[in-house]
Amino acid sequence: MITQTKVNEYYIGPKAIFDQNFIPPKVLYREKETKSLYSLLKDAFSDGFSLNILYQGIQGIGKKVIINKVIKDLYEFNYESSQIHKITINCSEKSVEEIMISLLSEINSFQNVNFAYKTILNSKISDLWNLFKLKCKKFQGNLIFIFNNIEDIKPELFRKFLQYGKETNINFISTINKVIKPTTLDLLAEFDIKKKLNYFSYKELFDILSQRARLTFSHQIDRNLIEFITDLIFEQYVPVPGKGIDVLKGLYSVLNQSTKRDNKEIISIVQNQFDASHLIDEFNILSFFSEADLLNIIFLDNLSNFFLSSNNYYITSDDLIDIYEISCESVGYEKSTEEFSSIITTLTNIGILNKSQRSLSGLNQYSSKYPIDSNNFFITINPTQLKAIADSIFN
Secondary structure (H helix, E strand, O other): OEEOOOOOOOOOOOHHHHOOOOOOOOOOOOHHHHHHHHHHHHHHHHHOOOOEEEEEOOOOOOHHHHHHHHHHHHHHHOOOHHHEEEEEEEOOOOOHHHHHHHHHHHHHHHHOOOOOHHHHOOOOHHHHHHHHHHHHHOOOOEEEEEEEOHHHOOHHHHHHHHHHHHHHOOEEEEEEOOOOOHHHHHHHHHOOEEEEOOOOOHHHHHHHHHHHHHHHOOOEEOHHHHHHHHHHHHHHOOOOHHHHHHHHHHHHHHHOOOOOOOHHHHHHHHHHOOOHHHOOOHHHHHHHHHHOOHHHHHHHHHHHHHHHHHOOOEEEHHHHHHHHHHHHHHHOOOOOHHHHHHHHHHHHHHOOEEEOOOOOOOOOOOOOOOOOOOOEEEEOOOHHHHHHHHHHHHO
């Protein structure tokens, strides 16, 4: 949802989420990693030696951001900035020939030489390799190769690159996803430095996604929406910024409009960004409804009405208590602490409700009347869908 405020002073535009090589003004919670890489490369340039550095972590954890940020800083602040040349190659699903041709093409863009692609398309690997070495020799200054997704490159070829770097003082920085193919395990010994990036906490991930939202949109984005996205990432994925940025991409056309949007549409868009197999489906819900008693059905009907009318992403424990008591009164049931706890536990177990990570801190803290171990819950099914199922059961 959009709240009209003064113009956002941090605004950059849609490139903040759509540009894969975008570097935020400040790389949050990776200060230690950026300082370390900056120091290593600066020393390597100054002393004339080469390094083979590996960053390991699941896709979206921030490997490229760290590397691009450091090299940008070297361009801007290092006394040899005019002599730094960065060449980036994505090895994902590329053959040996495709990798070599991509490398030659990138090198050629620096050297401003007419590149006769047709003459090399059918060349042997040995000829491409010799041409690669010849072009590298023409560089003046510090040359850095960035190889992303090296799990998809043949180990024997990549080992040749690393060995050539040692012979010519060329630095190699590589990235690899957390899941390593058995064929790449032998390569690990070839690296001078190996860095494994850790996952982010809830607060860290929320701060990173909030930063990207501020940079992307000229107006303020509802804090609850960013928390909702963060909660879903923790519940349905792994805590990495890349997934949240993908969700913001899916929401861009909606959030970029000046009109106020219904959260039901936003919830649907957000949920579509996740693997459907991890989300509750209609069949499971219908199975639950078919076995549930009248109080449970009325409770879920009132729960869907709450989200449809309140336009919120979260429901508090106090609101859940109110819904339970109203549901009991509507069918003449006696209120029961154990029954209320059982309903909430059941709904969280089957995935209709989930506890928010922003408020988990201890059992019985939030209500002495009805013990519940979270103050905020979010719904993982579109409330319109939940309402339609409840109506079909009543009919």
